[in-house]
Amino acid sequence: MSRFILITPSTEFDAQLRQAVAGLQGSVRTFATDMLPDDPQQLLAPSPVATPAEPAAEMLEVVVLGPGLRVDDALRFATVLDVCWPEVSVVLVAESEPSLVLQAMRSGVREILSQGSDPAQVRVLLERACQYHASRRRTSAPASSETGRGKVIGVFSPKGGVGKTTIATNLAVGLGRITPMRVCIVDLDLQFGDVASALYLNPEHTVTDAVTPAASRDPLVLKAFLTVHPAGFYAICAPDNPVDADNITPEQIGHLLTQLADEFDYVVVDTAPGLPEVGLAALEKCTDAIWVSGMDVPGARGLRSGLGILRQLDLLPENRHMVLNMADSKVGLTVEDLESTIGAPVDISIPRSRAIALSTNRGIPLLQDQRKDPAAKCLHGLVQRFHPDWHSTPARKLHRRVVI
Numbered sequence: 001m002s003r004f005i006l007i008t009p010s011t012e013f014d015a016q017l018r019q020a021v022a023g024l025q026g027s028v029r030t031f032a033t034d035m036l037p038d039d040p041q042q043l044l045a046p047s048p049v050a051t052p053a054e055p056a057a058e059m060l061e062v063v064v065l066g067p068g069l070r071v072d073d074a075l076r077f078a079t080v081l082d083v084c085w086p087e088v089s090v091v092l093v094a095e096s097e098p099s100l101v102l103q104a105m106r107s108g109v110r111e112i113l114s115q116g117s118d119p120a121q122v123r124v125l126l127e128r129a130c131q132y133h134a135s136r137r138r139t140s141a142p143a144s145s146e147t148g149r150g151k152v153i154g155v156f157s158p159k160g161g162v163g164k165t166t167i168a169t170n171l172a173v174g175l176g177r178i179t180p181m182r183v184c185i186v187d188l189d190l191q192f193g194d195v196a197s198a199l200y201l202n203p204e205h206t207v208t209d210a211v212t213p214a215a216s217r218d219p220l221v222l223k224a225f226l227t228v229h230p231a232g233f234y235a236i237c238a239p240d241n242p243v244d245a246d247n248i249t250p251e252q253i254g255h256l257l258t259q260l261a262d263e264f265d266y267v268v269v270d271t272a273p274g275l276p277e278v279g280l281a282a283l284e285k286c287t288d289a290i291w292v293s294g295m296d297v298p299g300a301r302g303l304r305s306g307l308g309i310l311r312q313l314d315l316l317p318e319n320r321h322m323v324l325n326m327a328d329s330k331v332g333l334t335v336e337d338l339e340s341t342i343g344a345p346v347d348i349s350i351p352r353s354r355a356i357a358l359s360t361n362r363g364i365p366l367l368q369d370q371r372k373d374p375a376a377k378c379l380h381g382l383v384q385r386f387h388p389d390w391h392s393t394p395a396r397k398l399h400r401r402v403v404i
């Protein structure tokens with residue numbers, strides 16, 4: 001049995017898919033026909049032509065309903081597959097118009113692939129389909145001990161311009177290396193968010209789409225609204241128009257973060273300065289909060305009073321990570337001074353760095369660039385705090401004194 005089955009009369013698409021699969025493990029078996037079988041079991045019949053590239057031990061993970069099939073037939077067949085083999089991911093090749101997305105979702109189609117997609121996009125989508133297969137197998141396995149909830153890591157600061165977006169985007173890149181395609185960054189600076197610019201993305205969909213009733217009801221629709229970043233994670237960027245942001249409620253944001261935590265290992269949340277209502281809704285869903293301060297007394301004081309209010313409201317997430325950004329030993333302040341002003345120890349200190357300023361302007365986070373820079377080392381240290389093995393290393397205390 002092959003890992004991928006493709007049904008299509010199009011030899012051109014067959015070649016396209018095989019090119020995309022070349023970097024993945026597993027083989028493709030193509031049924032070159034525009035007729036779908038009545039019974040999915042027919043897909044499992046031994047191939048009449050011996051294909052050495054089709055080892056018997058592979059498990060079927062993805063069925064691709066390619067171009068040249070009637071859409072109605074394809075959707076009907078997808079429904080049958082969903083009932084017979086619920087763990088197999090079905091990919092439909094079609095243009096994803098909103099009406100079709102809904103129909104496809106109801107038929108159990110996991111992904112919609114545009115025929116014009118390039119091999120890299122096809123590959124990412126197939127990887128996603130395989131991950132879905134793996135997660136369905138895991139959840140149907142009786143002995144699973146997984147909680148199924150990912151970490152929600154919010155990046156906050158009372159003051160603007162201290163480096164929240166820089167930290168959030170680098171964190172997404174770093175975590176994407178630990179768990180590829182299992183990370184989603186969300187820009188909750190709804191009015192002036194610049195995650196898209198910091199990641200050089202030109203998103204088709206934004207938070208506005210991700211909170212629509214269709215997306216909030218079904219993870220498949222929500223996934224159709226995510227933007228893939230080439231470094232191996234997803235993004236939901238802020239609305240293009242600040243006016244659209246006014247129509248998004250804190251309840252919708254809370255629900256969106258819950259949905260994402262169900263789907264991803266890590267959800268990274270970039271926020272607007274201060275604590276607007278949407279930020280508070282995010283805070284309630286965060287397992288971890290990264291608090292960012294610059295090296296200035298007013299900023300540190302603002303952070304102290306913000307933390308005090310949140311403590312009174314019992315809104316502080318379980319885990320706190322204090323980051324001192326743009327650290328500079330020549331501004332007449334020591335880490336100890338800042339710690340006593342903030343009222344909490346600093347966990348990570350990131351130096352002022354030209355490489356960071358440059359990376360923002362290029363839209364390539366420092367950790368994506370793999371440039372050797374002292375700031376990159378510190379950002380890497382921040383990423384490691386969220387590594388699944390971090391707590392099991394005895395030398396790693398949650399809070400420990402940093403040196404500038």
Ligand SMILES: Nc1ncnc2c1ncn2[C@@H]1O[C@H](COP(=O)(O)OP(=O)(O)OP(=O)(O)O)[C@@H](O)[C@H]1O
Nearest residue numbers: 160161162163164165166326351352353356357360
């Ligand atoms: N460690 C650093 N060294 C030098 N420049 C930095 C550093 N961290 C961030 N910057 C620069 O500071 C500017 C503001 O950073 P960023 O956009 O991440 O802040 P922010 O807190 O998200 O701002 P806002 O509150 O407006 O959303 C950017 O141009 C970025 O390149």
Ligand SMILES: [Mg+2]
Nearest residue numbers: 164165189194
């Ligand atoms: Mg920002």
